[in-house]
Amino acid sequence: METLTVIREFLHDRLEVDPAAIQPETTLEELKIDSLLLVELIFECEEKFSVIFERDVPTPKNIGELITIVDTFIAEARTAKQG
Template structure:
């Protein structure tokens, strides 16, 4: 999960200008002021940048960053096998 977490943080900071000081594994997307429309855009960027295909409703603003990273890892592992 560490690689997925780091990649997600990198996307949030560099592509979406989220303050890195606010990003922790326990932070929710709501804590970062990310709404459901933003989540759809983020999931599209994850798909394009990380090659992990996720549905539009795979994560919600109430999910933590750690949970989203686990989701990315799980989908990446499933795609690799």
């Protein structure tokens, strides 16, 4: 499953945001995502992608930055499993 799809589904379920309106350049502020909701979203990504974010996650400004953060953790987890 693609990271953007997981984010869109989560925000649609929680905030009733139209998934098509969630683009990489959409800011968290535009979506009214506070720190608590961001943590919930990160937990959702951990569950969906079977990874654990073991270090501090920088606060993204937009969905694109969030995707980059999540994809980085996914890649690191896959590399660790192979190594």
